[in-house]
Amino acid sequence: MAKTLTLSVGLALAATCVSAAEIAPSDVTYEDGAVAQSLSGAAGDATRGREIVGNKSLGNCVACHMISDQAEVPFHGEIGPPLDGAGERWSEAELRGIVANAKMMFDGSMMPSFYKTEGFIRPGKAYTGKAADDTFGPILTAQQIEDVVAYLTTLKE
């Protein structure tokens, strides 16, 4: 916990948008794959989350999941289950856990872990094909995860 605080304070100094209540990727606690607490310490913004889910250079969730609510985004994938009704099937804590690291709930899932920074084989520097350097971080920030979760909870059948 002390380490988290130190890290968070350090990040907060470097980037004012990071709140002191943020939970670092390696400090997230999963219970049956779910995460109860907000990763950023703040509430998510569903509108921003909707953008992240459809945007190719952000979450790009539609690459694998069909979402009727994102009909204006071309080419939805068929790899994972459609996300229509995800907000009814899963609790907020479960959605947070699945987005942060789906493998905690679904062993061996193909879904990338969006809030994880350790345990990779030959991690790269984004899509350059080069080795990761000291800029390596989770695919999405804590607040972006919260925004995505806020959006997913709005998806009803």
Add this chain to the structure above:
Amino acid sequence: MIKRTVALGALGSLLLAAAPALAGPVDDTLVVNDEIEMTTRTAAPEHLSDVMDEVISGWHFRGDETRLMQADDFDNPGMIFVEQARDSWGEVEGTEGKSCASCHNEPESLAGVRAVYPKWNEEAGEVRTLEMQVNDCRVNQMGAEELKYTSVPMQSMVALISSVSRGMPVNVAIDGPAQETWEKGKEIYYTRFGQLELACANCHEDNYGNMIRADHLSQGQINGFPVYRLKNTKLNAAHDRFKGCIRDTRAETFAPGSPEFVALELYVASRGNGLSVEGPSVRN
């Protein structure tokens, strides 16, 4: 091309349920120049019996126009590079005053070679790709310089050598001295690389036929390499495709010609044992 794009766009925006209609391999047959009958679907080789019944060429996962381009050498842009390689085949290079033709006569004398590569080389004590063998000839027989692995002259030469084996079944050896390299390639195939933690198998074994965003996932067969891609309008080496795929998992890739990719090529080639050699094929 335009027609297809428009059709897809319209389907996509109308109803996303349209996507499943596009899934799966297209039911079609490939005969090149009304002459070479290609086996583009066949029973999976024995070593794959636990994971799939049938192996399918990437040709079945591409659009109508793209598939048609491969059916006639005049429409296949990859054949332009084959013709260029045919010209260099007879050109003397290096200190020994030799060309490819000095030892091999016509390129057709190498019919069947592509089908069995990568292959164990007893003298060298290693598994060699066709590119490695071409460079071995250049350096040790011709006294010429090596060609860069993924360069146009190298891939054109590999395309020429592939073209004279078209229609013959891929039949790489995976046992005996090649087995160790094959096992290494298999391990790489199932390793989940990079920040996205994706193995070749996640897309090309578990999800072929499905769409990942706008890409129709194939089995990742390499019987059609070198591949002329409409996307970059050149011949692409199998190792360049491996590199691109691993890069797209947000991983540090391996280099074309590296021992890892040689092993992976042998393994992936073996997954297509029984499919026809198609190179140079046409894909998007």
